[in-house]
Amino acid sequence: MATHPDTVTDWRVFATDHHLTHVALAGDAAVVTWSDHRTTPFQRFFLRDNCTCATCYLPLTREQLFEVTDAPADLAFASAQIAPEGDLVIGWSDGHVSRYAPGWLRSVAPDAASRAERHAARPRPSIWGGDHGGALPAFACAAIMADDRVLWQWLGAISTTGLTLVTEVPVSNHALLAPIARISHLRETNFGRVFDVRSKPQADSAAYTSVNLPPHTDLPTRELQPGVQFLHCLVNDAVGGESVFVDGFAIAEALRAEHPADFATLTTTPMAFWNRDDRTDYRWSAPAIALDAQGDVAEVRFANFLRGPIDAPAAAMAAIYAALRRFQAMTRNPRFFIERRLAPGDMWAFDNRRVLHARREFDPASGARHLQGAYVDRDEILSRWRVLARELGETV
Amino acid sequence: MATHPDTVTDWRVFATDHHLTHVALAGDAAVVTWSDHRTTPFQRFFLRDNCTCATCYLPLTREQLFEVTDAPADLAFASAQIAPEGDLVIGWSDGHVSRYAPGWLRSVAPDAASRAERHAARPRPSIWGGDHGGALPAFACAAIMADDRVLWQWLGAISTTGLTLVTEVPVSNHALLAPIARISHLRETNFGRVFDVRSKPQADSAAYTSVNLPPHTDLPTRELQPGVQFLHCLVNDAVGGESVFVDGFAIAEALRAEHPADFATLTTTPMAFWNRDDRTDYRWSAPAIALDAQGDVAEVRFANFLRGPIDAPAAAMAAIYAALRRFQAMTRNPRFFIERRLAPGDMWAFDNRRVLHARREFDPASGARHLQGAYVDRDEILSRWRVLARELGETV
Numbered sequence: 001m002a003t004h005p006d007t008v009t010d011w012r013v014f015a016t017d018h019h020l021t022h023v024a025l026a027g028d029a030a031v032v033t034w035s036d037h038r039t040t041p042f043q044r045f046f047l048r049d050n051c052t053c054a055t056c057y058l059p060l061t062r063e064q065l066f067e068v069t070d071a072p073a074d075l076a077f078a079s080a081q082i083a084p085e086g087d088l089v090i091g092w093s094d095g096h097v098s099r100y101a102p103g104w105l106r107s108v109a110p111d112a113a114s115r116a117e118r119h120a121a122r123p124r125p126s127i128w129g130g131d132h133g134g135a136l137p138a139f140a141c142a143a144i145m146a147d148d149r150v151l152w153q154w155l156g157a158i159s160t161t162g163l164t165l166v167t168e169v170p171v172s173n174h175a176l177l178a179p180i181a182r183i184s185h186l187r188e189t190n191f192g193r194v195f196d197v198r199s200k201p202q203a204d205s206a207a208y209t210s211v212n213l214p215p216h217t218d219l220p221t222r223e224l225q226p227g228v229q230f231l232h233c234l235v236n237d238a239v240g241g242e243s244v245f246v247d248g249f250a251i252a253e254a255l256r257a258e259h260p261a262d263f264a265t266l267t268t269t270p271m272a273f274w275n276r277d278d279r280t281d282y283r284w285s286a287p288a289i290a291l292d293a294q295g296d297v298a299e300v301r302f303a304n305f306l307r308g309p310i311d312a313p314a315a316a317m318a319a320i321y322a323a324l325r326r327f328q329a330m331t332r333n334p335r336f337f338i339e340r341r342l343a344p345g346d347m348w349a350f351d352n353r354r355v356l357h358a359r360r361e362f363d364p365a366s367g368a369r370h371l372q373g374a375y376v377d378r379d380e381i382l383s384r385w386r387v388l389a390r391e392l393g394e395t396v
Numbered sequence: 397m398a399t400h401p402d403t404v405t406d407w408r409v410f411a412t413d414h415h416l417t418h419v420a421l422a423g424d425a426a427v428v429t430w431s432d433h434r435t436t437p438f439q440r441f442f443l444r445d446n447c448t449c450a451t452c453y454l455p456l457t458r459e460q461l462f463e464v465t466d467a468p469a470d471l472a473f474a475s476a477q478i479a480p481e482g483d484l485v486i487g488w489s490d491g492h493v494s495r496y497a498p499g500w501l502r503s504v505a506p507d508a509a510s511r512a513e514r515h516a517a518r519p520r521p522s523i524w525g526g527d528h529g530g531a532l533p534a535f536a537c538a539a540i541m542a543d544d545r546v547l548w549q550w551l552g553a554i555s556t557t558g559l560t561l562v563t564e565v566p567v568s569n570h571a572l573l574a575p576i577a578r579i580s581h582l583r584e585t586n587f588g589r590v591f592d593v594r595s596k597p598q599a600d601s602a603a604y605t606s607v608n609l610p611p612h613t614d615l616p617t618r619e620l621q622p623g624v625q626f627l628h629c630l631v632n633d634a635v636g637g638e639s640v641f642v643d644g645f646a647i648a649e650a651l652r653a654e655h656p657a658d659f660a661t662l663t664t665t666p667m668a669f670w671n672r673d674d675r676t677d678y679r680w681s682a683p684a685i686a687l688d689a690q691g692d693v694a695e696v697r698f699a700n701f702l703r704g705p706i707d708a709p710a711a712a713m714a715a716i717y718a719a720l721r722r723f724q725a726m727t728r729n730p731r732f733f734i735e736r737r738l739a740p741g742d743m744w745a746f747d748n749r750r751v752l753h754a755r756r757e758f759d760p761a762s763g764a765r766h767l768q769g770a771y772v773d774r775d776e777i778l779s780r781w782r783v784l785a786r787e788l789g790e791t792v
Contacts, residue, residue: 041710068720206461224619281786305459309446314508379678386677
C-alpha cells in the first residue's frame, strides 16, 4: 500500500484496518466510502490544503509550502479515483494532482463517527483522592537516568496521575537537574532556574516563610502557570512542614457532578492573582478551573495567599463566594488530600496546573528545612514523551 | 486620611477624588454612598475576604493569611460606619473588625458604573497598517541601557504598538542579550536561549532554510506562544530576505468589522500546529484569533508552514476555509503589512502573539544572512514596566 509522505518524514504511521472502496463527487466534497461502510466527505479546500506532493510540501522540515489562499476560489475536482494500491487520487481543475493514503485520510476524517471515535480515544487523566496514597507512582532516580522506558513511564505517569515520587535522588545541591535534563530545558521564572525553599528573613513570598501554606498551584500570577514542578528534599529536620497534595481535577469533577452551579461559577469567574516585591509586579486573572475546547478540565489555578479582590458584578458576589468557599473547603477535606513527610533524597514531580500542594506550618527553630525546586512546562513533557514513544516503538 | 495597608507595603496608591458620605446595611451587603452620589454594595464575604488587619494579612510578603472559607456561613455585619478619617469600618458578628480606605474601595467597587469606568480605562493596543512605516517607535540601544525612562517607554511601546526598532545594537555575538537583561530572564525554547537564524543544511524548521516564510507567529506549536521576540541583525548581505511585519490585531479588528462571520469562525475553530524533528514533537491546537474575557483580541496564532489538518465537522469546513483564505490574503495585503530590510545593528522587538513576521526568499549563494533571536514572555514585560512606573513615579 502506498504511504502518505508523512509516514516517511514524520515518524508517524497511519495504520488503518479499513480501505477505501469508492469515491464520489458531491458538491464541494469528495465522498469516500470505507470497507466498513462508513462514508466521509472531504471538502475540496481541505484536500487541496493537505496535498503533500513535492511542490506543496518541504520534506526536509516536514512543513507545508503551499498556502491555501493561492488555490483559485473556483477550484473544483476534475477527477477522483481509488488507485490500485489504495490511495485516493484527486485531479484538480487547475491541473494539479494530489494523492492521499487511506490511513492518513481515516486519521483526519471529519465525519461525525470518526470525530466521535477520536474524541473517545483522547488521553484522559486518572483522578485520585485521599485514599490514593498506596498507589502513588514511584520511580528510582537511577532507573530514570539509565533507562528510556522508565523515563517514558515516568512522564506518562506525570501526565496521567499528575503526581509522582522519584526516590534516591542524590542529596546534593542542584541534584534535581540531572533527571530533569533527561526531559528538556527548564521553565525559568523570576525566582530563578532553580528555587530554594527555606525560611528567609526578607521573604518575597509566603513560600519562603515558615507559615502554613494552604493548598495552591505555583505562580497563578502568570498567564501560563508552570506545567510540572519538581521539588527535591535536601534537609527536613524541622518539626512540622509536612507536604499535602490534592488532585484539583478530582475536586473539579466532584464539583461538576455534585454542585454544577458552583462548577459553572468557578469555570467562568476570573480570579485575580498578584505577587509583588521590590523588583517585580506580576498579575494575572483567570478562572480557578479552566476547561478545554472539549469541555474537559484542563487546569486548576489557585493560591489563596496570592489572590486579589474579585472583579465581578455586585449581584454575582454571593454565588461566587459560595463557590469559592466550597472549593477551599474541599481542598481541606480528607476525601481529597494525601499528606506526606518529605525525606532527603525524595523528589516530587507533579502537574502544577492540576495538583495543589500545601505545606503545614513548621518551627524553624526546631531544625533546618531545605527543598530545591524547578519547573518544566507541559509542552516539553509531552514532546519528550512522544519522541520516546517513537523510539521505543510504542503506539500513542 | 487613613490609608489601606496596601498603600504602605504594596507600592500602590489608591487615590480617589471621592469620599464616603454614608453606609447602610441591606441584606448581605454594606451599601456605601460616595460624595458623587454613586452607591456601591459590598457583599459581606467580599469585605471579610479583603480584610488587611495584622491577623488576616502578612505585610512582609503582602500576602493574605486569612482564608474566606474560615468565616462562619452566617457571618453578619454587627456594625458599619464611616470613621472620622474617612475609612469604612465594619464590625463583624464574630467580633472581628475590618477597615477599608475609600481609595481602595473605589478601586474595586463592583457596582455597574465603577466597573464600566475600569473597563473603559483598560489599556488598549494602538493598531496600525501598511501606512505605519514612518511612525515606528525606535529607540537607541545605548539609551535603553542607560536610562530607565527610555527603557520604560520602550516596553510601553512594545505593549501598545507591538512593534519597535532598537538601533545601534553592537554587531557582535549575543549582543542582543544586554538590552534584554534590562528587562528580565529569557523564555527558553528547544531552539535554545538564543537562536541563530541562517540557512542550514539539516533544517528543523523552514526558518532555517532560504525559502519564503509567509507571515507567521513563532512557536504556535506551544500552548503559550513566546510573548515578545527580539531579532537582531548581524549580517545581511544576501539578495532578498526582506522582513515583513503585519499587525495581526489590525487584521482581527478589520475582520470583526467587515466580515463578522469569518471573525467568529477564526475565534472559535481550533487550528492545529505541529513542529517535529528527530528530538522533539510539539503540537498545539487553538483558534487563530483568541479573545480575552472582555471580548478584546488578546492573541493571534498563525504559521501556515506549521499547520496540521483542521479537526472540525465536515459541514463546517467550507466556512472555515473561506475564513482562513481571507485571513491569509489579508496578511499579504499592502493595507496591512510593512516591509523593511534589516541592517546590521538593527534589533526588532515585537509582540510575537500579535505581530506576524515574514521573510522574503533569499539567495544564500549571493551573500551571508545571520540574525540572532530570543524571547521574553508578556508577563515579564508587564512586570518590569509596572516596577519602572513605580520607580519613575508614573501613574499607570
